[in-house]
Amino acid sequence: MPANAFSAAAHRMTLTDLPIGAAGRVCELSGHAEFCQRLREMGVCESVVIEKISGRGTLLCQLCNARIALSDRAARHIVVEIMQGEKRWKG
Template identity: 40%
Template sequence: MSAAHAPSQTAQRAVTLNQVALNCDVRIRSLSGPACDRLRDLGFCEQMQLRKLSNGRNLVCTLCGAKMAISRELAEQVLVDPVR
């Protein structure tokens, strides 16, 4: 496999926070949508690591040692990659 294919494979791995399974550790790749500033105010920044704890009406995750609850609409604007 050539190095030219690696970026496209990496791009395919990014999913929204809504799509992540429970208790998975992920790293924020980017914030995309109208609420980016609000998410950054809450501590959701690129390269931050988090763990998704619940998947109900509001999504609960740990970020920097704190539990945070955000709406599913906000979680849809957080693109993440799995942590290895």
């Protein structure tokens, strides 16, 4: 999965707190094991880059070429490292 072309800043935050329009690399999944597994199976696994498109209560994110909707509560279980000044994602 895409990861290594990004220069990561040291800012870690939940996906909920990621600013709109910013991209972050997933570095930790927390919460119930079942939910974490489903996230991984859908491609939201550790080291992928995810971009927050919009949303407050419900988030709209871009993951590679897929658009993912996440509830705010779900996004709180995804810890990302914000990516700065880089392209959004790598194919």
